Amino acid sequence: MELLEDAQLNKHVLSTGCEGIDLLLQGGLRMGQLTELVGASSSGKTQVCLLATSNVAKKHMDGVVYLDTGNSFSPQRVIDFIRQNPDPAIDQAKHRILQKVMNRILCHSVFDIFTMFDVLHQLEVNLRSQMQKGDCQVRLLIVDSISSLVTPILGGGGSQGDKSHCGWRGRYL
Template sequence: MARLANLETEYPVLDSTVRNFCASHGIFSVEDFLIHDLYMLAAFAEQNNSSERLKEGIAQVLSIIDDMHQPWLNGMELLEDAKRNKHVFPTGIQGIDLLLGGGIRVGQLTELVGPSSSGKTQVCLRTASNVARNHMVLYLDTGNSFSPQRIAYFLGKTINPSSAQAKNQFLQKVMSNISCHSVFDIFAMFDVLHQLESYLRCQDGRGGCQMRLLIVDSISSLISPLLGSSSTQGRALMTSTGYLLKKLAHQHNLAVLIINHTVGGEGGYSKPALGDSWKCIPHSRLFLSCDRGSNNYNVSILRHPSMASGKAARPSCRGDTVSSSHGPYQPSG
């Protein structure tokens, strides 16, 4: 969702009069409308000399929000949509790809949950290096965890070019297909996502190398600080974030991979951060954990639109295997 200042060209009613009024009430973007008391805003507009103009502007923003809602689809339309978006991108990690039926799904939001040092960022870097062979990747780094050296290492393990020059050319090609942006608050991420949305609109229908993967490492680092008070603003921003990510995935055939941390739950078990309001947003949720003192890790399905929860894989440095047993994650509550 865009800032109001960027909408005047398309919607002339959102002129400086409307924007200045909104700014005086802390409203600078469409997201701000979602967390504001609109009845109170309308009451303030009534008291203004330009009340009619302001009410037109408010009505226009509400219309923009309504247009962003996806229309109802019947069963056949949903089936056709599933066929169009059945493509997957392999992560390059055999166990995970076998577990997911090929990899992460295009057009959907996949969440990777796990405690600290469980290998979440390594999965993201490995996936980025694999997808960037043929497509462009946008990597949003919220904690200085992006490592081009690790990506180069992963690529070096999987290619065997005929010469050092060929290897270097291949590395340059893949690395140039990965764009990394450091974002340290939710509003900076919104700005990048709005830029991405504009870019994706322009690239649709064009040939050549296209953006096909968005990684956010990690989403919980940006949202968790907003949820510490009784204010509803944090939850509203969290919902807007999820909606925008899913919209980008669905409308532009983008695979979205995000990281979420864990927090303590009932019975001493870990559970995904961000709470119940967030858990219904990702299409797929995977839980990742690492065995202490080894390079072995476990990944299990918490949620998937076409696979049973609890199915697990155990990729390791000695080779990848997949089992149908339950992983180490135990839901609390």
């Protein structure tokens, strides 16, 4: 019971940048947990990912790693989201601030599960090194979309081990 109370009092959440979605997620994306967005094709899942990316990079001033499996990452769309909610600082130094925000976002194109494992392993190594230095700057990891990587393996008689390994890596990060 104490663990539940502690979790409720010390919620570490990242806002997606959309009040309605944050409300559905009981405050936003919970740090240290996997959140899966599910919906029909073209229902806005990638847009939510891009919005959360822009919000975390801008408002939390933290790093975001975006693993893009379908060439859907759009730097211009991220910039559009940042400009949607202007504040005086952005009006004064738009270019400099946009550049800082965009520098906090690291996008990797990943087209198969094995490349994703490699990228996740390298990210784990980098994060361990940053943590030892007390300088961990990645706050959000997005995989858009993992289904295109897992479906060929599961559909082709692949083992659950690959899927489990991917989930384990994600939980660690």
